[in-house]
Amino acid sequence: MQRRDLLRLTTFSVLLAAVGQLPAAQAQPPTDLMPAFWRAYDAGRDAGDRVEAIRAAFFLPNAELYAGAGLKPTYERLATWLPKFDAIAVDARRLSHGFDDHYKRHAQHFQREFPDFRRERAPIYLMPSLFMFDGHLQPWQGKLPLFVGIDGIVRYHGADANLSVFLDHESFHLYHGQHLPQLLMDEAPPVYGSLWLEGLATYVSERLNPDASLLHVLLDDQKLASADEATVRELAAKLLAVMDSTAPEDSNRFFGAGYKGPEPARGGYLVGLAIAREIGRGRPLAELARIPMPEVRGLMQKQLRDLAGRES
Incomplete structure (x- = not known):
């Protein structure tokens, strides 16, 4: 489910x-x-x-x-x-x-x-x-x-x-789609595209609700909210290895709520939030929704490498 x-x-x-x-x-x-x-x-x-x-x-x-x-x-x-x-x-x-x-x-x-x-x-x-x-x-x-x-x-x-967090997250998906329809209309988006979609929506809900807890921002997922840096680093490395994949199993592995496996379910939300925080620092939120797809891929690759502790 x-x-x-x-x-x-x-x-x-x-x-x-x-x-x-x-x-x-x-x-x-x-x-x-x-x-x-x-x-x-x-x-x-x-x-x-x-x-x-x-x-x-x-x-x-x-x-x-x-x-x-x-x-x-x-x-x-x-x-x-x-x-x-x-x-x-x-x-x-x-x-x-x-x-x-x-x-x-x-x-x-x-x-x-x-x-x-x-x-x-x-x-x-x-x-x-x-x-x-x-x-x-x-x-x-x-x-x-x-x-x-x-x-x-x-x-x-x-x-x-x-x-407020829930509605901001959902409404931003709609707003993002007004500016990046080619990603949202893709039936099988690459992993890096899903990472940006969900990471950015999570980040927007955090920025618009500065008093909200990390638990609420991560949609009340206690396991994600308590994840340590080592978990983020490991997830980033695994996402980097499949960032261009369009296979349903890779999408479910990092974004499916019902995923059962070695990685925490919906780990892409956590890593995506970390990436969006870095990219969004000092920038208007509306500007982030307009970043074109070719640039999105380059940003995701660089940020995943940085989080995984690998050289570019």
Whole structure:
């Protein structure tokens, strides 16, 4: 299972051509499916077949949107998910009720940093994701929506999730795509491209949230947040060896949340953050999003060599 899919968008260039009419501050608020879900969830408590009752009342009427997010809420999947969701339902309800206020604050401060950002072609949907994601970007109906899994946020980030860090990270992917579409539309980006995408988004969320802990910046991954210099050095050396690879197994090895192996899962985020800190020192964040691909490769190679302790 992937918590966050990299944006391999074959139609992204078309989507970007349509972006650019309204400032983000005027963008529509998120489309919130959670009130309808809570009605179905609460009404289903006394049903003989609770799973089917909730499925019929909420998931089937929203099947098209779920398909747009790449999910199929089958009876079997819901039956597995529902007992686990019950355990966090109180926290998920509190988060969903307060999300709109968090989003308004996020949109205002993100727009101040990136005044040329256009969000109107990237609507936001709040929904239960069946724990398949916290945030997920995928083209749908001629737009590039951000699907936000309220249950995924609570499960992967806790009841007190730092939504400012989370939303800044996701919004920067969208902003980055406005300036570097050839990377984000690549179905199989090279490892160095993914390293820059995720490292820079992580760094931006750190810069925009100076009071946030490293744990929150690294998306609440305790193992990454406690990694020592030797771990970073070893990861950098391994990334350097496969930096031009487009093989799915190499991408999963360094960026997949579900990776099981000798390296820490999502180690590319940690190394990418270290690289982005170095490259971004003293530079405006918007300038970093405009670095062209040929230059990105050279920068990634140099920084990986430096981190690995190797001569250029």
